[in-house]
Every structure is written in C-alpha cells, then in structure tokens.
Amino acid sequence: MIEDSSVVIRFAGDSGDGMQVAGDRFTNSSAIFGNDLSTFPDFPAEIRAPAGTLPGVSAFQVHISDHDIVTPGDAPDVLVAMNPAALRANLGLLRPGATLIVNSDAFDERNLAKAGYSENPLEGDLRDRFQLFEVPMTTLTIEATKPTGAKPRDAERSKNFFALGLISWMYSRPLGTTLEWIESKFKAKPALVQVNSLAFKAGVNFGETAELFGSPHSVKPAKLPKGKYTSVTGNTALAWGLVAASKLANTPMLLGSYPITPASDILHELSKHKNFGIATIQAEDEIAGIGTAIGAAFGGHIGVTTTSGPGMDLKSEAMGLAVNLELPLIIIDIQRGGPSTGLPTKSEQSDLLMALYGRHGESPVPVIAASSPSDCFNCAIEAVRIAVTCRTPVILLSDGYLANGSEPWLLPQVDSIPAIKVEYASGHNGTDANGEPIFLPYLRDEETLARPWAPPGVPGLEHRIGGLEKENETGNVSYDPANHELMVRLRAEKVERLARDIPPIEVNDPDEASALVLGWGSTYGAITAAVRRLRAQGRSVAQAHLRHLNPFPADLGKVLGNYEKVVIPEMNLGQLSKLIRAEYLVDAIGINQVNGQPFKVHALESAIEPHL
Amino acid sequence: MTDLLAPPTTRKDWTSDQEVRWCPGCGDYSILAAVQMLLPDLGVRRENTVFVSGIGCAARFPYYMNTYGMHSIHGRAPAIATGLAVSRPDLDVWVVSGDGDALSIGGNHLIHALRRNVNITILLFNNQIYGLTKGQYSPTSESGKITKSTPFGSLETPFNPVSLALGAECTFVARTHDMDRKHMMEMFRRAHEHQGASLVEIYQNCNVFNDGAFEDILAKDARADNLISLEHGQPIKFGADSQLCVAHDGNGGVRIANSVDVEDAEVIVHDEKAQNPALAFALSRLASGPHTPTPIGVFRSVEMPEYGSQVQAQIDHAKSQKGSGDLEALLSSGPTWTVE
Ligand code: SF4
DSSP: OEEOSEEEEEEEEEGGGOHHHHHHHHHHHHHHHTOEEEEEEEOOSSSSOSTTSGGGEEEEEEEEESSOOOSSOSSOSEEEESSHHHHHHHGGGSOTTOEEEEEGGGOSHHHHHHTTOSSOGGGTTHHHHSEEEEEOHHHHHHHHHGGGTOOHHHHGGGHHHHHHHHHHHHTTOOSHHHHHHHHHHTTTOHHHHHHHHHHHHHHHHHHHHSOOSOSOEEOOOOOOOSEEEEEEEHHHHHHHHHHHHHHHTTOOEEEEEOOOTTTHHHHHHHHHOGGGTEEEEEOSSHHHHHHHHHHHHHTTSEEEEEEOHHHHHHHHHHHHHHHHHTOOEEEEEEEOBOSTTOBTTSOOOTTHHHHHHOSSSSOOOOEEEOOSTTHHHHHHHHHHHHHHHHTSEEEEEEEHHHHHOEEEEEOOOGGGSOOOOOOOOOSOOEEOTTSOEEOOTBOOOTTTOOOOOOOTTOTTOOOEEESSOBOTBTOOBOOOHHHHHHHHHHHHHHHHHGGGGSOOOOEEOTTOOSEEEEEEGGGHHHHHHHHHHHHHTTOOOEEEEESEEESOOTTHHHHHHTOSEEEEEESSSSHHHHHHHHHHOOOOEEEEOOSSSOOOHHHHHHHHGGGO | OOOTTOOOOOGGGGBOSSOOOSOTTOTHHHHHHHHHHHHHHHTOOGGGEEEEEOSSSGGGGGGGBSSEEEEOSTTOHHHHHHHHHHHOTTSEEEEEEEHHIIIIITHHHHHHHHHHTOSEEEEEEEOSSOTTTTSOOOTTSOTTOOBTTBTTOOOOOOOOHHHHHHHTTOSEEEEEETTOHHHHHHHHHHHHHSSSOEEEEEEOOOTTTSTTTTHHHHSTTTHHHHEEEEOTTSBOEESTTSOEEEEEOSSSSEEEEEGGGSOGGGBOBOOTTOSSTHHHHHHHTSOSSTTSOEEEEEEEEOOOOOHHHHHHHHHHHHHHHHOSOOHHHHHTSSOEEEEO
C-alpha cells in the first residue's frame, strides 16, 4: 500500500458518459471514509454536444486528503479519460508524471478525428511524460455484464462504473457505499442494478488482477473536528438554509423562480420540501419570479427569488419596487460568466457592482456573499434575517463554482441557531390631526429605521403602498422635494445601520504581516490555500474574507489601515477593489482572473508573492 | 370571499381619504364608484380586500380604496397578485389594469395568471389609448389610428381582450362599459364570486386622448341596436324590438341576422358554462371593434380547479405524508458519517 497525503483525481468523458455520476460517487465514498475533500464539476452548457467532440467533454475533479483542504486542487494527479476528446481537453491540466488512465476502446479513427487528433496520441510521447494505462473499458464492461443478457449497446453505458471501480480499487475506497447506492438508485430497474454493479466490480477486479498498476494507494481519513458530517453542494446547502430560515422565522416561504443555470437546483430542491410549508412557483419569467415573491412578502410570508446574471438584469426594476415598498425579500444570484448569456456553466464574481448599484435611482440593498458550499446554508439564513428585521430586499451572491462544488459539512446543532424574530404590525401607531388613532405604514423603528410589516387581514391597518415616492410616516404619495431627499437618505441609512449588527471582521494574521489579502465569495478556498503555502515558505501574509459587501463591517476601514498593502484577488476585473478604493481611499492591488474557472492555488500564490 | 359575519359597510367606508386625481370626465370615476358601491353588498371585509395595480391612469385605483393595496410596477400586477393570492387564500385580491399595462408590457403575466386560474379578479380598463404618457396608440387601438407616435396611422392589428382571455384558458370572462353602473356592478359581482381567475374588460372613455372611442355603440340612441346583452340560457337577440339576433354562420362562426329571417331554433342560446370556449370565442369576434353590434355580459364562466388552493393542497398532503418538516432530519437526508 502506498500512502498519499492527498490526491486530485479528474474524471473526464463525453457528456453522455456519466462522469458526473462517477465523480460524485467517488466523492461520496471518500466522504464517508473520512477524507477531507473538495470537488469541482466542470461541464459544458450544452446538454449533449455532439458525442466525441471537445465541446461535449464533461469533467469532475475531486481532491481528497488526510488533512484539511480548501480547494479542488490545481493539477490532477490522476486523469481518467473516456475518449480522445476528454484526453485532449484535460491533458494540459495534469501535473508532470501524473497517472493517465484511458479507455483505449474509444481511441478509434472516428473519435480521434472528432477530437482533432491526426495521429493517435497514445502512440506518441505520452508514455514518457505520464504513467499511461490503456484499459479497454468498453470491451471489459460488455464482457463482465454478459451474464445479465444485457445488449452490448446498453451494457456499454455502464463503463463509467467500471472506471469508478478501477479508481476505487486504486485508492482503496470502501466498495459497499457505491454498491448500496447503485442498489437504491436503480431500485425501480433491477436490470440496471445488476449491470452497473457488475461493471463496478469488474473495474475493481481488473485493478486487482491485471498487475498493471502496482500496489494500491491509500489516503487516510482526515483529522476533522468531531461530529456528524454530510456532503453538500452549495445549491443544496442554500436551499436547506432557506428551509431552515423559514422554520426559524416560523413563517411560510414562497419561492418564485424561473429555471436558469446554475440556479435551478435550488428551485428543484425547495420544491421537494413542501412539508415545511414552502410554496414554489415556477414563474412564467424572471420578472414574475420576483413579482410573486413580492406578492408573498406583502402577504406576510418570506418571499424568495433565485436566479443568475441574466435574470438579475430582468429583475432589477422589481428590486427597486421592493426597495421602495420596504418589504422583506430575498434575491439569490448564482453568478456565472457574462455579459449576456455569457458562460452559463462557468463561474465568475462579476455581479458584485450590479448587486450594489444595478438599479436606477438611489436604491440601496444589503448584499452578502457565501464563501464555500456549506457557507451557503449560513448565508441563506443571514439573508432572511436581515430582510425580515430590516424590511428590505437582500441580495445573496453565490456562484457556479459554489453551486455545484461540494465539501464535507459538519452539521450544525439545529437548536443552537438563533430564531428569526418576525414582527407584524398589530395596531395603530400614530394619531391624525384630530387626535384620532391611525396607522402610519412608514413610521420607522428608531433603532433599525425599519417600517412596520403590516400584511393584509388586520382591521384598521388598511394602507396603500407602491413604487411612487412615499411621504415619510403616512406612506401617502408625495412629490415634495424635501420629503424625497429625506426618504432617499433614510433608505440609505437604514442599510448602513445594518453594519452595527455585523460582527467585526476576522483577520487571520499570525505574524503581523504588512500585506493583507482580502477576498469575498467563492475565492475563499483558493486564497486560503495560497496563503497557507506562502506561510509554509516562511512568508508573512494576513488574510481576511468578507461575507457582508453592503454594508461593509464597521471596522473594515480600521483593519485596512493596519496594512501597507491590500491585495484583492477576484474572478472579475476588480469590482471589490473599486469599492475598497472608493470607500476607504486605499490603493488596493487587484489580482484578477475572468476565465470562467476558479483560481489555481499556485497561480494565486505567485501573484500574491511579489506584494509581500 | 363572502363572510357572513362581516360588519355592514357603506360606500364611504370603502373610500380612502386621498383626493381622486383623474381628469374631470374620465370614465375611471364611474368604475371607481361602481366598485365602491358594490363592495358593501358583497359581504366582505375591508381588511381582507386588496387591490393591486401596475402603471397607467387606471393603476391609481388602489389609492382611492380604503383597503390594503399596492400600486406596483408596469405590467407586473398579475404576477404580484399571484404571489399574494397563493400565500394568502383568505384574501380577496383584485387587479386593476389598463390596455397598455395588461396587454402590452404585462401581456405575459396576464396570460399566465389566467391559465393558472389564480383566484384573482382582474378589471381591465380598456380605453384603447395610452393616457398617462399622453396619447400614444395602445395594443387595443384600431389599425390606422393617428396618435403622437403614429402620425401616419398605426400599422398594427389590435388585440381583442375577450378573445385573448378566452385563448389563455380564462375561466371567467366578461365585458361591460363605464356608462352603465348597474351592468358594471353585476359583472364585478359575478367576477368576484368566481373561484379562479376572472377578467372583466371595461370599455372606458378617455375623454382627453381618445374621447368617444365607444360612441358608436354606447351613445344613448345607439345602444339598443349595438349592445348585445349576453344572458345565460337565453337566445341572443337585441335591438329595440329584438329585431336582430345572433345565429350560426354555417362556417363554425356566428353572424348577426334579422330575427324574421331566422327560425327561432337557429338563434344561438347563450351558454356561458360551455366547457368548450369555441362559441364564446366566436361571439367575441362578432365585432372587430366597438363600432358594430358588440356583445357585453359574461362570455364564459366555468369551474376549474383554482391554483392557490391546489398549491396549498400539495403542501397539506406533504405534511400529512411526511409530517411537518424536521430540520435535523433534512440535514441528515443525504449520506452522513461521524468523526469521533
Ligand atoms: S388621461 Fe384619459 S384615462 Fe387618464 S385620467 Fe385622463 S381621461 Fe382618464
């Protein structure tokens, strides 16, 4: 047995080859085995681009380790390539000397041509650069599943399980987890249980008996904090966070959403949990998605809408309405590459300025961002908490990388999460000119400046709200210049005052560095890994990560002032940098990458290094 | 929703303290009066009544009602009302809209609210013009219409709101006009009683930008021969002496005929409850604009499952099957493992 402390494995094949399933299953058995891990599903926007071509390649990268890790890894140690296109698309990512396992059956003339190879790369110098293993996976799968009577065409589809079996043997994964999963997943189709299990076992046996691969490797369980774990993707964690928030607020939730990549899984997940009192409407368009959520919020429920960039564009007018109505509303933006349709399945952090400023008029909205898949859970709760207490729309930013990536998650103690206090107006709160009691829908809480939340159904509180400027306190339509100025400033201050409740920023700075690396959102993992590496080389560097982007934590300016240099890595052209410069007159140094991919740790490391 | 215990009210109770700001002589006034006079008769409570509107002259309506209300953004009222009606089935949700709001910028929301059969009552003020933006043609303006934005005449074919609603699977469709308060009140009452989406098109005169658009059929001396009042179960006859009638045209459509030329058995008997909307649709096409005999009244009123109660039924069913949600169980519903 060869012991590795960590390994990065990339499963790559055609979109129809089931690589996401193979990667996901490998992840699961590793999670249950006790490794720390991080995943990166990397798939095309096309559902099934022409088979065998480069645009059709779908990959799943997983990093497992015996210690705490934070990224899916830069350069795979192992690549499973199910066809020439998968090889071609991923070869450049591998570290020198990596293990390369190819399905040799797929390297025929046709597939080679489709991948743009004029010669078979397996016959070239690959063998000198990598540990190349040619395995006729298709043939072996068909062979192994013969006893079931499955037609070769059908049997061949199980070759992803063969590959999974082989890698599972190679890294000494427990086999039971996968076999049980096959059993339950295909319960309704016993024939598939048989074929997939046989293919999986054949892969394991091939590893064991072929004497090609030498000894199997092992990656020991990681020493993680004690407790019960599960493995979640960002989108699942986010949906669960919304369910939790509805429960913590003891208030029903309505999600209005239009399907859009990469946000749709939140709609799918929430639609399953009706027993939590959650209503979901697949709206006719993005605008109706937020419209139904606003309607629900007016009715006293928690209104939520989920989307990605193009949907944010469409919803912006309705967000402005919610700003004026001063009703709680949660807008979730799973960022993707833009502009326009852009890169639907790729990741970017380029909606930050839009979240803050993408509406006409002075239209302030609190903005928060999740930093890891499991953090999506906490952020969903935080978004609801802010929206409900402050009666304001809140934008929660995640991105495609967090949405589909997964990590082990130490489950929180459910009863230790503080409840969300929901208060509805219950009676008159003012008097008119004649001293008669009346309801003032825009009379503000002195502390938070929130107006009363007064859903219909209470006699005496009948009132009208809308998008026209409101007179302070009465909420009547008003075109008075002084009142407009007052209202603009009140709405801004209401959001600014939220900073009072934001905990001080946590700075990780063990050796009083002179440079601070400041991040936000999904770059947390890559920045953390890069900082760890730099420190391992004896360099001093401080790290801080922002969850609250509007308003910023109250002490951010002071913290920034403690450092000579502030370095801000972002998957955009410098949006947080711009905010930090504007807000604090700090000459922030941007490290910017907009290629649709998460940062590679080594690239980040070398980009930060000169500033230390 | 009729509430037997609702305290009696008068028109005054439903009138807000806000000054009404439509142009003097605007048809909107009589519609507002009809609604405010009807509500005391419906046995409903002010606190359970909500008016939602978009943008346009008509959209100011909620401000004048002493109920809950929202004056939202252009075209989106049906979507907002859907969210409200689904989450709060205890409320009476009215949508007030105009031809531009409902049929142009908000066309998509309108048709989908109708097809979902959300329990909302939509009053569509059709004045065939953009009033609030000062006189451009609307999606219901007649072809050739000369306006500020069409100085050489509109090149577009107008929508027929009743045809459109029927095509969008609307379960209650009616038409009325701003010169007949009694008829308006009757149509609004019927629309309110209907469980599901109801749409009432109201021919409304914009005396500033499109004065007299409905004069051909609504002038006092024109009405008898030009308004065809639809009554469920009655043969469709009109004219001062019922000298005119509506009969099949032999091509699947309907035609206007002299009663003397048609056997009684061939006169169409109006059936608003017909599941197949074909005849209602044919009736909606009788006149190509408000210039020739035009049907008013209830075109269609059929019972179909209402959206919000079905949403609630799925929630209730899930609760009865799985019990009220258990968060801890949810978080452990995937693969879990314990680190000792
Ligand atoms: S512009 Fe026309 S529709 Fe608008 S208020 Fe004036 S008369 Fe009425």
